[in-house]
């Protein structure tokens with residue numbers, strides 16, 4: 001079990017309110033990702049749930065029971081820190097066994113759990129090493145091992161992959177997703193990287209300045225962003241957000257069109273411009289288009305390797321059914 | 335130092351320092367060794383020639399030798415224990431955010447800047463004096479008889495004075511070590527269900543191991559040779575005669591340089607024995 005409910009939770013550091021009143025329910029077994037730009041309060045929110053920070057007002061319930069005043073150890077949650085926070089003077093085995101030793105579990109059971117966690121995480125050969133002798137990815141796995149042996153009600157991850165290189169990050173992303181499928185335990189995962197959010201989450205919570213901008217599945221956020229912030233934040237490359245006369249044609253203050261929803265045509269497109277930088281990825285090419293008569297630079301994704309160079313003229317047509325419209329407050333118009 | 339050229343350049347540049355250091359250490363050492371084999375009584379005939387191992391035999395067989403070794407070790411050990419334990423405690427207190435932190439830290443470190451002679455005199459005359467000392471006033475205030483500290487409890491008094499001097503050093507080193515502890519480690523331990531006491535023994539103390547080792551090694555070097563504190567307080571009486579004080583008495587009070595030099599050689603041997611033991615016990619903490 002691991003249902004977590006936040007009710008009117010706020011957090012202030014001195015005078016500064018980092019989290020204004022916030023309501024959120026995380027269902028049992030769900031993989032929830034908190035995503036948002038740096039400094040928006042994701043870590044703070046996670047630490048409030050963990051109990052490492054006291055909330056300023058409101059309630060936190062875990063499995064329907066009030067946990068607001070419970071100390072971290074009593075909440076039954078396990079956390080994986082950005083710095084991994086391994087105990088440097090203990091072997092991998094002792095690191096993983098630490099929470100069990102603190103719980104005064106008997107030695108045979110500790111050994112059994114540590115070895116099974118180690119085999120799940122491919123750490124069996126490293127059990128007698130110190131964290132200092134491991135690579136970044138292995139340290140990450142030890143931190144996860146230390147979390148899973150406790151069999152917690154929920155896992156909390158705070159940007160666990162941000163210290164890894166790009167290739168390892170993709171690998172660990174898959175491993176964590178696999179782990180979630182296998183354990184079916186609630187996981188809350190904090191990241192500033194929308195790609196991680198999109199690829200891993202059952203439910204994404206988009207935060208900005210401590211405020212929840214939108215909650216939904218990755219595809220819900222992709223298809224129907226509730227406001228311009230979510231529209232610009234989710235999806236890569238970023239959605240083109242156009243204002244002014246072009247938006248007025250659609251009775252909106254701002255319109256949004258994703259780079260993948262603009263077609264490159266031979267002639268007579270809605271827009272015409274010159275190609276700026278072209279980013280060739282092989283499978284796709286991203287063009288940045290200038291001089292279209294619009295205020296904003298337009299990004300376009302073309303499938304495959306399209307033969308257009310810097311300075312060439314390009315004709316574009318947005319797919320009308322894929323245009324998102326937003327009003328003066330930046331809210332979505334259906 | 336990657337290339338042959340840069341390596342030899344480095345050697346040339348280090349040479350002056352190495353030669354100076356060697357001279358600094360070797361000349362006195364050689365002179366001590368030289369005199370220890372001679373009968374040298376400056377006021378009673380001067381250098382009277384070779385005596386072989388006579389000085390060495392006389393020094394160890396003197397009734398003052400073993401008590402002096404014992405006194406030295408007791409003082410070193412007690413001061414180490416007191417400064418390390420209290421140092422950890424103070425360092426943890428000073429690490430807490432509090433009002434006036436900067437001033438409190440300077441105050442804690444201040445005793446280290448007082449010269450040993452001065453601080454021992456201050457302790458002797460202002461605190462421990464059985465007539466005018468603050469302690470005697472406190473004792474009298476509660477209706478007790480004042481204690482004549484430096485004669486009735488000479489060793490504890492000396493240990494207290496020396497600990498007071500070295501506590502700031504230990505505190506300072508341990509404080510910087512505590513500040514370098516990653517707070518996420520403590521939070522991880524907290525989430526792992528370790529209460530405060532366990533967090534101290536499993537996380538903080540192991541983290542401090544290296545700093546404690548450094549405190550122990552450096553203090554031992556200086557504590558083996560404490561002198562001023564004894565000279566101005568008890569003058570070596572009441573069981574406070576350490577090995578270095580005994581050597582001082584042999585050289586200056588008995589005017590026997592040969593005998594004192596032999597004592598000096600014993601002091602070197604003792605220091606090395608202590609150093610070997612220390613390196614065995616705590617030195618592995620310095621490895622990565």
Ligand SMILES: Nc1ncnc2c1ncn2[C@@H]1O[C@H](COP(=O)(O)OP(=O)(O)O)[C@@H](O)[C@H]1O
Nearest residue numbers: 013014018036037038039040041042043044045
């Ligand atoms: N202990 C603290 N004291 C004061 N301000 C803090 C503290 N922790 C975080 N903050 C502030 O709260 C805001 C959110 O921080 P954080 O939750 O770490 O952001 P994120 O993890 O989303 O990057 C930041 O503006 C940060 O400066």
Ligand SMILES: [Mg+2]
Nearest residue numbers: 042043044159
């Ligand atoms: Mg953060």
